[in-house]
Each structure stands twice: as C-alpha cells, then as structure tokens.
Amino acid sequence: MKEYIVDNENNKIRYHDFPGKDTPILFIHGLGCAGSFDYPEVAAQTDLIEHRRILIDLLGSGFSDKPDNYLYSIKEHADYLYKFVQDLKLNKVIIFAHSLGGPIALELADKCRDKVETIILSEANLDKSSEGSYSYEFGTCEEADFVNGVFDEVVNSNSIENSMWSATLSVCSSTAISRISKAAVAGGDPSWRDILYSLQCKRTVIFGEESLPDDDKTELERQRINIEIVKSAGHSMAWENPKGLAEAIKKGILYAREF
Template sequence: MKEYIVDNKNKMRYHDLPGEDTPILFIHGLGCAGSFDYPEVAAQSDLIKHRRILVDLLGSGFSDKPDNYKYTVKEHANYLYNFVQDLKLNKFIIFGHSLGGAIALELADKCKDNIETIILSEANLDKSSKGSSSYEIGSYTEEDFVNSIFDEIINENAHESSMWIASLAVCSSTAISRISKSAVLGGETSWREILYSLNLQKTFIFGEKSLPDNDEIELRKHGINIEIVEGAGHSMAWENPKGLAKAIKKGILYARGL
C-alpha cells in the first residue's frame, strides 16, 4: 500500500494500480474499506487498463484512525480533493458506493473540470432516513455507540453479515458514529442537487436484488444512465465483482458516447 499524509499528520493508505486509461478513484461506503471491497473488482478485464486508486478513508481499513478528527462527509471530501491534486489527476473518474457516494459527489463538486464521469452505486443522495444503517447508528449518542453499541453490532451480526462485519470491526467506532451523524444531517447542498447540477454524463448502478426502487425512475428523468448488476444487492462488490466492473465500464463508455 501507499500512504498519503492528511493534515500534516494522519495517514490515509491506498492502493494505486497501474493503467494507461483514465484513473478511477474508488470511494467505499460506511464500515467498509477500498482495500477490502475493490481489489477483485479492479482486477476484472473490463477495468484492467485503467489506473485504479482504492482508498481506505480515514477511520477505516488500514488508514489512521484519530479520535480528534471530525469524520464528516465534507471533511472526507476535502482531504480527497487535496489528494487528487497532489497526485496531479488532471482527468479522472469517481466511483462512490453507498455513503461513499455522498463523499464522491462533494468531491466532484469541488473539481468539476477534472472529472470525466461520476459513477455511483446505490449512493446516498439525501440525508439518511429511518431504516438505513447510518440513520440507526447516528441516532445513538457518540458515547453510547463507542462504549457499547458498536461491539453489540459486531457480535450480533457476525454470522448474518460476516463480510461487512469483518470490515466494520477494524474501523474506528468514533469515525463510524461521526460520519453516520453527518449522513443524518445531510449536506449543506443536498447530494441529490449536486448530482443533478453536475454538467457531465453520470451513471447510477443498482443491484438487481435492490429493485424496484423509486429512484430508478426519478434518476432516468434527470438523464442519468442506469446500470444494473445481476444477482446482487447493495453489497455488489462482494456479491458480483465481475458484474460491478462491467457496469462501471459501461458507465465509462456511456460517458464517452460509445
């Protein structure tokens, strides 16, 4: 892995896989990590020619987990903006999954001129609502979540959602609480509004098992390309990595008019 220093101190760690085609920046969702979610997706033949950058956001995976960091959607987008500037990514593709989609949108809004396309998979477009993991987590006080609820979630779901729990277990409980509260509050400008305002071709990916979803119709109305990953639900990177890679590539080709 490689390291990027955030705020002159904390280190975000990431994989930077070589390729001649436009770089793709992968931004993972709540309780996940790029190093855990996307190696198999990035290795698929559809994406192998692209440079692929798989980040572990601060508080997740192999990256540092400082307790004094804010961990809001906006703060993640801010240091990722500095990251892509320092990598001199003059043109790149953003992929964001779930709550990582909200971070992807805020990042895209900060560097519109450098984005070839943005591809989202079941991303948060609105503030979190009842029933979502981020809403449930964000409803607890940080103290209660860190001191007891986090461990309860790990223990109670270890078998039913073993992949997500394996990834969640190595995250900072503080980071998970704070970004969940950020998701409940929503963005200063709604993430949906940012998506609609971006003057570029956009793709939104659903897992087949997540459908029907009212947003499929709504997003099509706004000219957003829809792709569907067969045999998968929300956790499509694990359930069908080949299908997700194919959907991402189709989104890239759509943006190129191919």
C-alpha cells in the same frame, strides 16, 4: 499499499494504486467498509484493467489512521480527497463510490468539476439518512453510547448473516463511524442529490438487481442519469458479483464517452 498525509497532524490514509494508461478510477467505499477490502477483485477484472485504479481506505477505516480528534464529516473527507487528487496530479479522474461513499464523492466532484470525466455511484446516499438505514441508526445514537457498546453489538450481531461487513466494520474506528453517520443524518447543503443533478459530466447510478424495485430509479432516469444493473447482487455488489460490478462501471465509462 501506499500512504498519503492528509493534515498537519501527520494523519495518513492508505491506498492501492494499480497502474493503467486509461483515465484513473478513484474508488470510494461505503460505511464500515474499506477500499482495500471491497475492490481488489473488482479492479482486477478485464473490463477495468487498462485503467489506473486507486482504491482508498478513508480515514478511520481499513488500514488508514484513526484519530479520535477528527470530525469525520462528509465535507472533511471530501476536502482531503480533493488535496489527494491535486497532489497525485490527476488531471482527469473517474469517480466511483458506493453507498455512504456517494456523498463524499459528490462533494469531491463539486470541488473539482473540471477534472471529473464521469461519476459512477452504486446505490449511493443522495438524501439525508432516513429511518431504517444503518447510518440513521448509528447517527441518532449518542456517540458515547455507540462507541462504548452499540458498535461492538453491531459487529457481533452481523458476524454470521453479514460476516463480510462485520469483518471490515470491526477494524473501523467506532468514533469515525458514529461521526460520519451523524453527518449522513444531517444531510448536505446543498443536498447531495442537488449536486448530482447539477454536475455537467455524464452520470451513472448502479443498482443491484436484488435491490429493485426502487422508486428512485425512475426519478434518476427522468433526470437523464444513466442506470446500470448488476445481476445476482444486492447492495453489497462488490462482494456478491465483482465481475458484474466491473462490467457496470465500464458501461458507465463508455456511456460518458459516447457524447
């Protein structure tokens, strides 16, 4: 694992950087997750083995630093990742992102359009969070209440039925989870959906078979966005079918290279 200083306060993100000669893939994880937890098995699949694969833990998550005085907004995450891409001298990059990592990926792609070979999103937030989602539940809760009680309740209540997410959530900063969730509720300006539609690179959105039907699939297809399906998986496809997710990512890469 490597580390990268993101600001003048010496805060660091930590990441895996697996070698490969083909275009680097930057993996951006979702809410309460971590690249170091979610993506090693995906990155190890034969379909992706020729690519350089960079698995980050966002600030506030996984093995990365967790400062309480950080804003943890979508924009702030995208800003330090833009600097990270520049400093790693990634002249071309494939951006993959899951769930609430999607808005971060889209704002990053908007900042470095000339570097993005393709963007691949798996069940990503394209609009501000709505009622019924974890990010809406967390983001509409007072930060002090969330940090001092709700966070631990969520970790404990998911420890049996959703034990993988409970495990990775438990090592996140409760402050970071609260603040990024509030950013998700507020939405982007321009919206993350509008950024996706405006990107000139080829775009792919991945759904888990068990998450369908989804009304957004038809709308995305209407916008000429490539759709891939991971069989025998729902929203947590990296854990449920890592081989299938790697295959879907590879199909998205090949789709971008067909034109």
